[in-house]
Each structure stands twice: as structure tokens, then as C-alpha cells.
Amino acid sequence: MIYMQITNIHGREILDSRGNPTVEAEVTLTETSTGKRFTGCAAVPSGASTGRFEAVELRDAQERYFGLGVQKAVSNINTKIKEALSGRNGLDQQEVDRILMETDGTDNKGNLGANATLAVSLAVARAAAESLNMPLYRYLGGVHTDRMPVPMMNILNGGKHAANTVDFQEFMIMPVSAGSFSEGLRICAEIYHYLKKILVQKGLSTGVGDEGGFAPDLPDARAVLTLIIEAIEKSKYPPGKDVKIALDVASSELYNEKTGMYHFPGESSLKGEEIVRDTSEMITYYEELINEFPIVSIEDGLAEDDWEGWKKLTKRLGGRVQLVGDDLFVTNTKRLEAGMKLNVAGAILVKVNQIGTLSEAMEAVLMAQHHGYKAVISHRSGETEDPFIADLAVAVNAGQIKTGAPCRSDRVAKYNRLLRIEEQLGRNAYYRDPFPTV
Ligand SMILES: C=C(OP(=O)(O)O)C(=O)O
Numbered sequence: 001m002i003y004m005q006i007t008n009i010h011g012r013e014i015l016d017s018r019g020n021p022t023v024e025a026e027v028t029l030t031e032t033s034t035g036k037r038f039t040g041c042a043a044v045p046s047g048a049s050t051g052r053f054e055a056v057e058l059r060d061a062q063e064r065y066f067g068l069g070v071q072k073a074v075s076n077i078n079t080k081i082k083e084a085l086s087g088r089n090g091l092d093q094q095e096v097d098r099i100l101m102e103t104d105g106t107d108n109k110g111n112l113g114a115n116a117t118l119a120v121s122l123a124v125a126r127a128a129a130e131s132l133n134m135p136l137y138r139y140l141g142g143v144h145t146d147r148m149p150v151p152m153m154n155i156l157n158g159g160k161h162a163a164n165t166v167d168f169q170e171f172m173i174m175p176v177s178a179g180s181f182s183e184g185l186r187i188c189a190e191i192y193h194y195l196k197k198i199l200v201q202k203g204l205s206t207g208v209g210d211e212g213g214f215a216p217d218l219p220d221a222r223a224v225l226t227l228i229i230e231a232i233e234k235s236k237y238p239p240g241k242d243v244k245i246a247l248d249v250a251s252s253e254l255y256n257e258k259t260g261m262y263h264f265p266g267e268s269s270l271k272g273e274e275i276v277r278d279t280s281e282m283i284t285y286y287e288e289l290i291n292e293f294p295i296v297s298i299e300d301g302l303a304e305d306d307w308e309g310w311k312k313l314t315k316r317l318g319g320r321v322q323l324v325g326d327d328l329f330v331t332n333t334k335r336l337e338a339g340m341k342l343n344v345a346g347a348i349l350v351k352v353n354q355i356g357t358l359s360e361a362m363e364a365v366l367m368a369q370h371h372g373y374k375a376v377i378s379h380r381s382g383e384t385e386d387p388f389i390a391d392l393a394v395a396v397n398a399g400q401i402k403t404g405a406p407c408r409s410d411r412v413a414k415y416n417r418l419l420r421i422e423e424q425l426g427r428n429a430y431y432r433d434p435f436p437t438v
């Protein structure tokens with residue numbers, strides 16, 4: 001086996017797309033037989049509507065800039081992780097990740113920080129691909145990597161990602177019937193621009209949220225969906241046929257443990273009365289929305305601990321739409337397995353920093369796919385220019401990627417990387433509707 005020895009690891013603090021500190025790592029591999037050196041660099045994103053069961057993002061007690069610093073996580077990279085991995089083979093990703101897990105020694109990366117472990121894990125993979133002169137997606141996925149993901153493009157932001165009155169976190173469009181990724185991306189970008197025009201005409205704000213989607217004040221989900229349908233119709237791609245809609249409700253953020261209800265603060269403020277829904281009202285609400293609009297996917301429709309609710313939700317709507325578990329599964333095979341045993345949801349959202357190593361994230365994808373669940377590769381609301389997840393989406397043939405609007409460089413970096421990958425794959429690239437029967 002070729003040995004690419006890990007000869008240097010360096011962590012540093014950089015900024016994410018919200019202007020908060022985050023972690024980056026650089027890993028150097030040296031080919032033992034020739035002395036040739038290769039480096040890989042990777043940056044870690046950060047969530048806002050984080051799930052309670054995610055791996056620990058290690059933050060300092062002190063603020064830097066505005067957000068809490070990551071000096072401790074950086075220092076863990078430059079001391080403990082460097083010591084543990086020096087001399088190891090960078091081509092043995094699973095072994096590298098196992099050592100990261102053992103060095104941390106907890107179930108949730110609470111010692112080293114998932115931000116520290118992930119930066120190194122991803123940087124090792126990049127350096128390894130570089131050392132073999134292979135594109136990252138090919139290194140990660142091997143021979144059978146040819147499927148371009150359908151964008152699940154977030155064009156209107158609410159919830160924790162924007163300071164508006166929209167309570168659902170994300171309204172996304174999916175160009176399911178496009179002939180290629182590039183065509184799908186173009187369709188999405190056109191609809192995004194049409195939506196902007198419509199908002200201007202209606203005197204609504206065209207300011208954007210954390211993921212680049214517009215963030216106007218609107219009374220409820222129906223009002224948002226009506227505008228999105230108008231924008232899709234303007235683009236000449238029939239809604240419900242060529243372009244379908246996906247939602248991320250991020251309902252753990254709406255759930256109140258004390259009342260056992262889902263609270264809608266934005267809707268309440270505009271309607272002048274407290275709007276709350278219990279689990280069965282939430283399910284009925286989704287059913288009505290699915291009946292009225294071409295919705296094909298709903299993420300985190302119920303809260304991260306509402307397993308009983310998820311069972312009912314899946315029974316009632318799982319045959320009609322893709323139900324995605326984000327806060328529910330947190331890219332964690334244990335939670336995914338528990339969910340599969342209960343027969344809840346139909347897809348896992350995969351965010352690499354929810355679990356803290358590349359191998360564990362890829363294992364979650366494989367577990368899902370082996371059991372008939374889908375995997376959607378996802379960014380975080382706090383991102384960097386690192387397009388790693390674009391390669392990952394192609395490598396695992398996920399078929400779906402969630403990476404924001406086409407107007408912020410942190411999101412566009414992923415789309416542009418996918419354009420380049422599609423060009424490289426040439427006629428082997430294929431693109432298809434993840435929901436052909438819906
Ligand atoms: C991308 C998301 O947001 P965050 O990164 O804030 O968890 C999400 O909830 O799917």
C-alpha cells in the first residue's frame with residue numbers, strides 16, 4: 001500500500017459567512033518513497049438551528065469579533081491531534097478518523113471538539129486525493145461516482161436564519177426534470193431572480209437571510225408558497241412538473257417543551273393572536289399544504305424528540321412526500337438506526353459537522369441508502385468558501401444537495417464546484433428526479 005505519511009497538521013481560526021470565528025486545518029502528507037509533499041486544507045461550517053444531539057462544537061468562553069472564539073479547538077488541532085496523527089498514513093481515512101475518535105474519547109467529540117476533528121478529517125481526505133492526483137469526489141467515491149445532485153435551493157429564509165416574520169426556516173425549489181445539473185441550477189437562479197422582481201413589485205423586502213434566500217415579512221407559509229409559485233410560473237417551468245418545492249420547517253425551534261406545542265411567533269405577531277399548533281395540527285397543516293402546493297419534501301416537520309409524532313407523521317404523509325430528519329438524526333448512525341426501527345422519516349440530512357469525522361458521515365449515508373432511505377447532503381447556515389460537500393454529494397451518489405441561494409459566495413462556491421465536476425464527468429454525468437413517482 002502506498003504510504004502518505006502525515007508530516008504536519010496546522011489549525012487556524014478563520015471567519016465564517018456570519019462573521020463568526022470558525023476552524024480551518026491544513027494537513028501535509030509526505031510520500032515516504034520519494035519525499036514528495038502534498039497539502040490539503042478544509043474549513044468547518046457552523047449551524048444556528050443546531051440539534052440538541054449534534055456533536056459538540058467547541059467554543060471558548062470569550063467572544064472574538066462577535067461570536068465565541070475557537071482558540072481551544074485550534075489549539076487541540078495543533079497539539080493533541082497533531083501528536084496523535086503524526087506519522088500515520090493519510091490514505092487510510094478510516095484509521096485516521098478512528099484515531100480522532102479515540103483521542104477524543106467521548107460519544108460526542110466533547111473533548112477535542114467536532115470542529116477540531118472535522119477540520120483535520122476533511123483536510124486529510126483532501127491531501128490524500130491531491131497526493132493521488134485525483135479529484136476529491138473520485139477519491140471519496142471511487143469508480144461509481146457519476147450522479148449529479150438535484151439542488152434543493154433555498155430561496156426564501158425564515159426562522160433562525162432571518163429577522164423576519166416567516167416561521168418556517170427554509171423554502172426551497174427543486175428543478176427535478178432538468179436535463180443536467182447545470183440546467184437545473186440555471187432554472188433555480190432564474191426563479192430566484194423572478195422572485196426578487198415580484199418582491200420588489202409588491203413593495204416587500206429583498207434583503208436576504210443567512211443562506212441567501214430572501215427574507216421579507218410574510219404572514220404564513222401559504223403566503224410564501226403562493227409567491228414562490230408565482231415566481232416559478234414566470235420562469236416558464238411548470239410548477240409541480242419541472243420544479244417542485246421542499247420545506248425545512250426546523251420545527252425543534254418552534255417547539256416549546258413546557259406547553260408541548262409548536263409556537264409560531266412571526267405568524268402571531270402579524271395576526272395579533274398567539275398561533276400554536278399541537279403535533280396532530282402540525283401534521284394536518286402539512287397535509288393541507290401538500291394538497292395545495294407541489295411539495296415533495298419536508299425536513300424536520302416535527303421536533304427532534306417527538307418520536308411518537310414522527311411515527312404518525314410518517315404513517316400519514318411518508319407515502320406522499322420525502323420526510324427528512326435533520327435535528328432528528330443529526331448525521332448519527334445510532335439515531336438513524338433507532339429511527340429506522342420505528343419506521344420514521346424517509347431520508348437523512350447529512351451535515352458533516354454534526355458528527356465530526358468524514359468516515360462517520362459517510363457511514364450514515366451508506367446506512368441510510370442500504371435501508372431504502374435517501375441521503376441529502378447539506379451545508380450549514382454559517383458556511384465558508386470550502387466546497388467539500390459538493391464533492392461529497394457526488395461521491396456518495398446522494399442525488400440531492402441543500403446548499404442555499406445563488407447569491408452568496410459561500411453557497412455559490414458549492415454550486416460552481418458542482419458545475420466543474422459535471423464538466424469533468426462529461427457524458428458519464430447523470431441527473432435524475434429523486435421522486436419520479438410523486
Ligand atoms: C442548514 C440548516 O441550518 P443550520 O445550519 O442553522 O442548522 C438546517 O437546519 O438544515
Ligand SMILES: [Mg+2]
Nearest residue numbers: 248250299326
Ligand atoms: Mg434543517
